[in-house]
Amino acid sequence: MHHLTMETIRRIVLAWPLIVGLALLAYDVLMYAESLRAGTHITQTTEQTVDVLPQTLQRPLEDALLTALSPSHLHFTAIGPTLLPNAAHLLDTLLDDAFLNASATHWQVNASVLHSSLQLLRSGRDAILQHRHELQQQHHRRRRLHLWNHRQQQQQQSLSQPSSSSSPAAASLSDWLAAVQQTLAGLPAGSSSHPQLRRGLVALLLQARVAAGGSWSQSDEDAAAHILLQLYELHRRGATSKSAVEYYHFSKAAGTSVCLTSAESGCTTFSTSEQFTCLLPPFGDGPRWISRRAHEERCRRALPDSPDCPNQIYSKLAKWGSRYPAKGALVGCGARATALAKSGFNFYASEYTLRPRGGKAGAPPGLCAQFLNLAVLRSPMSRVSSHLRYVIRVTYDKLGNRTAPYFGGMRLADWRALLPAALDNYYVRGLLGEGVFYTGVGGLTEWEHLPAARAVLGGMDVLLLLEDPVLLSRLGHKWGLGWNATFLEAEGRRDTASLEEVNRIVNTVLPTGDEADSLAAGNALDLQLYDFAVLLSRLDAVVWAAAEAAGEPTKGKRRRRCGYVPAAPLPAGTASREQSGGGGSKGTAGRRHKRSSSRGGSGAVAAAAAAAGGR
Numbered sequence: 001m002h003h004l005t006m007e008t009i010r011r012i013v014l015a016w017p018l019i020v021g022l023a024l025l026a027y028d029v030l031m032y033a034e035s036l037r038a039g040t041h042i043t044q045t046t047e048q049t050v051d052v053l054p055q056t057l058q059r060p061l062e063d064a065l066l067t068a069l070s071p072s073h074l075h076f077t078a079i080g081p082t083l084l085p086n087a088a089h090l091l092d093t094l095l096d097d098a099f100l101n102a103s104a105t106h107w108q109v110n111a112s113v114l115h116s117s118l119q120l121l122r123s124g125r126d127a128i129l130q131h132r133h134e135l136q137q138q139h140h141r142r143r144r145l146h147l148w149n150h151r152q153q154q155q156q157q158s159l160s161q162p163s164s165s166s167s168p169a170a171a172s173l174s175d176w177l178a179a180v181q182q183t184l185a186g187l188p189a190g191s192s193s194h195p196q197l198r199r200g201l202v203a204l205l206l207q208a209r210v211a212a213g214g215s216w217s218q219s220d221e222d223a224a225a226h227i228l229l230q231l232y233e234l235h236r237r238g239a240t241s242k243s244a245v246e247y248y249h250f251s252k253a254a255g256t257s258v259c260l261t262s263a264e265s266g267c268t269t270f271s272t273s274e275q276f277t278c279l280l281p282p283f284g285d286g287p288r289w290i291s292r293r294a295h296e297e298r299c300r301r302a303l304p305d306s307p308d309c310p311n312q313i314y315s316k317l318a319k320w321g322s323r324y325p326a327k328g329a330l331v332g333c334g335a336r337a338t339a340l341a342k343s344g345f346n347f348y349a350s351e352y353t354l355r356p357r358g359g360k361a362g363a364p365p366g367l368c369a370q371f372l373n374l375a376v377l378r379s380p381m382s383r384v385s386s387h388l389r390y391v392i393r394v395t396y397d398k399l400g401n402r403t404a405p406y407f408g409g410m411r412l413a414d415w416r417a418l419l420p421a422a423l424d425n426y427y428v429r430g431l432l433g434e435g436v437f438y439t440g441v442g443g444l445t446e447w448e449h450l451p452a453a454r455a456v457l458g459g460m461d462v463l464l465l466l467e468d469p470v471l472l473s474r475l476g477h478k479w480g481l482g483w484n485a486t487f488l489e490a491e492g493r494r495d496t497a498s499l500e501e502v503n504r505i506v507n508t509v510l511p512t513g514d515e516a517d518s519l520a521a522g523n524a525l526d527l528q529l530y531d532f533a534v535l536l537s538r539l540d541a542v543v544w545a546a547a548e549a550a551g552e553p554t555k556g557k558r559r560r561r562c563g564y565v566p567a568a569p570l571p572a573g574t575a576s577r578e579q580s581g582g583g584g585s586k587g588t589a590g591r592r593h594k595r596s597s598s599r600g601g602s603g604a605v606a607a608a609a610a611a612a613g614g615r
């Protein structure tokens, strides 16, 4: 008995810290519940005096953040959103001076607008940093004071005065929000959709919201919501002022579906059939996949008894090394815009690499301000895998039962020789122009090419991802492009009957084990770029979600509009005829799409395209 009592006391003594801890926790929970109750109460009394206030607090920014960024980049707690570690790192990249400086050359605005936009982003960064610092100071001070008493004071303070006026930092955040609204209201609407400013500001709103935690006020929320709608309106008006959509088609990333969906949404192009896939042949933007030299070498080594092997290849796919003509009249943006207008087209795909600014050989690559620039990305290794598969399939169409021996014993080095760009950071190559596109395998660097590629991507007006959940994809199509349909619903490229045989070959010839690892490691830049693209696209989705919630009009569903982009003028001589596109294709397996909205009439582009044939 005596022994038992001693043991009990000993246990109680040992458990004392735990009991205190539990008591504190219980106190915290009670106080939190109390604060919620009190908060609700205050809201209700305010509502009773001001009729126009809605029943519940309006949280449009928070709702849009939740829709677009949770759970990929954010999670929500009782005091608001918290960033996941990778998201915090990507946001810092997006807002650091290195990125802002690199991206400056791709803003489609004049010097004074660029200056004030960058100013806004930098001052936002400072305001948030200061805010974060202030909150930290407050936090430390609070912890130094006596816990119980201080809690009581805090509760009373936060209930008796709006938190936005309780610290100078919060005031500077509100000042910044006011400055943003004012600057956006003064920006030229039309001509640019301001993609960099949109993403930078949403990134800052997100960081501000996260930093403020429980001190974020309703007036901050309202200001942020207003900013989101201003950004949407700038985008819409910018997009409406473009003459066509230029779609950056990264091979094996939904290209066929995007092309078909464009037609469904009213866009007009040369042809949506498989051998053109919205390319305009005279523009010369077809893919540069297979090295003919490596193919011929392969034929010699693997199929020495097949003298016809070198010719058994889709020549349109074996264009590695073929550059834009030095004096290409149809490389420059202006020349292209004119050619498109003459043919009545307002959509086209480009599947090669960014062209030199002004169409001048040797100039650094640049986006066209005349067009709404659209890029669709897919997780890089899925893209690579799909690309390899496709190459095996088209080879099978030509070589039949010689396909297995042709690919037999392929090592990673052989694959890289055969498909130099496609297997080595194809996105980065596709964004940085011919000089970079033709850099040797393994020659791209994280310090030079990754920031440059990020900067081009940041200049794309609309960014969509193959992997997006349906909800986000729909938002991107509807509010980013003004399209009704999404590429998710489109029928992709059909496989041939030989699928089973092709699959069997694929399973035996694709890189595996160490070579698969090495292939993935070799695409590290694309993997990082893709993560960045996901962030950019989700920041856009915040704006799209806010527009949807506000029920903003998408405006205008006139025939032959390409979403926001107006109908191209009818080409001379085709006013009343709908034709089925350009000339016949020679020796390709594709078939024409009857419901294509292509109108390869008598325009210059159509005529040239007809002469150039399919891909």
Ligand SMILES: *[C@@H]1O[C@H](CO)[C@@H](O)[C@H](O)[C@H]1NC(C)=O
Residues within 6 Å of the ligand: 097, 098, 101
């Ligand atoms: C960015 O550009 C500004 C002004 O041109 C320059 O002062 C600054 O050093 C640059 N920062 C970086 C990181 O390149």
Ligand SMILES: *[C@@H]1O[C@H](CO)[C@@H](O)[C@H](O)[C@H]1NC(C)=O
Residues within 6 Å of the ligand: 110, 111, 112, 113, 187, 188
């Ligand atoms: C830049 O564009 C704005 C709005 O279109 C215009 O008001 C301003 O004068 C332009 N500034 C320069 C330097 O061209």
Ligand SMILES: *[C@@H]1O[C@H](CO)[C@@H](O)[C@H](O)[C@H]1NC(C)=O
Residues within 6 Å of the ligand: 264, 265, 266, 484, 485
């Ligand atoms: C757009 O959506 C509406 C209603 O959902 C539908 O009736 C219409 O056919 C669609 N238009 C196109 C071009 O798909």
Ligand SMILES: *[C@@H]1O[C@H](CO)[C@@H](O)[C@H](O)[C@H]1NC(C)=O
Residues within 6 Å of the ligand: 401, 402
């Ligand atoms: C491949 O098919 C051809 C006929 O199409 C046949 O003559 C030949 O024997 C086949 N070769 C192999 C290795 O199966």
